[in-house]
Amino acid sequence: MKFFLDTANVEEIRELAELGLVDGITTNPSLLAKEPAPDREILEQICAIVPGPVSGEVVSTDAAGMVREGRELAKIAPNIVVKCPLIAEGLKAVRTLKEDGIRVNVTLCFSVPQAIFAAKAGAYIVSPFVGRLDDIGTDGMSLIRDIRQVYQNYDFETQILVASIRGPLHVIEAARIGADIATIPGKVYKALLKHPLTDIGLERFLEDHRKAQKVGAAV
Numbered sequence: 001m002k003f004f005l006d007t008a009n010v011e012e013i014r015e016l017a018e019l020g021l022v023d024g025i026t027t028n029p030s031l032l033a034k035e036p037a038p039d040r041e042i043l044e045q046i047c048a049i050v051p052g053p054v055s056g057e058v059v060s061t062d063a064a065g066m067v068r069e070g071r072e073l074a075k076i077a078p079n080i081v082v083k084c085p086l087i088a089e090g091l092k093a094v095r096t097l098k099e100d101g102i103r104v105n106v107t108l109c110f111s112v113p114q115a116i117f118a119a120k121a122g123a124y125i126v127s128p129f130v131g132r133l134d135d136i137g138t139d140g141m142s143l144i145r146d147i148r149q150v151y152q153n154y155d156f157e158t159q160i161l162v163a164s165i166r167g168p169l170h171v172i173e174a175a176r177i178g179a180d181i182a183t184i185p186g187k188v189y190k191a192l193l194k195h196p197l198t199d200i201g202l203e204r205f206l207e208d209h210r211k212a213q214k215v216g217a218a219v
Helices: 010-017 029-031 038-051 063-076 086-100 112-121 130-135 140-154 168-177 185-191 196-218
Strands: 002-005 024-026 052-059 080-085 104-109 125-128 159-162 181-184
Touching: 002 185, 010 038, 010 185, 024 181, 029 038, 029 063, 038 052, 052 104, 052 140, 052 185, 063 080, 063 086, 080 086, 086 104, 086 112, 104 112, 104 130, 112 130, 125 140, 130 159, 130 168, 140 159, 140 168, 168 181, 168 185
Parallel strands: 002 024, 002 181, 024 052, 052 080, 080 104, 104 125, 125 159, 159 181
Antiparallel strands: none
């Protein structure tokens, strides 16, 4: 499974990319709005740091506008993936952009039929939002299981990206199901690296080492 970082913060991306564990980036208008620089400049910086797919989202709601914005976004760098919303106009845009050789991440997916339409339209990635489904009392991860099964039934090439991840358990379940990608907020990314027993074990090893050094120095 690929791990994407869900942020537009360049410093956070640079920090976690140094681990060699960031396969790509997802951004959206809300994340970009938090940053001080213009959107295009931020995306340029991100693409220079992370060689994998970097999603930049259109803000138009009509197909012609999405295509126009998508073509401009694609000029930023070869690793840009254009995000289009999962609406009828968005699916029209997906077909046109794909014909241009531009990869599209179809976002805001909340049902299996939507995921099927995205795949049939030629989406490179589909992004089901599991956390937002959980927020309204629905099992978000069950949607990932269903999409995985349907995509396998028909050999769809569209990659399943698990979005709106709330914590490590979402990531673990996504891996068990066989999702292609999990896009993860920075705080969750860091939480995945941590375990209290690792910290306790390391401290014990270091303490034993310090004791051994003192004994050796005393002899």
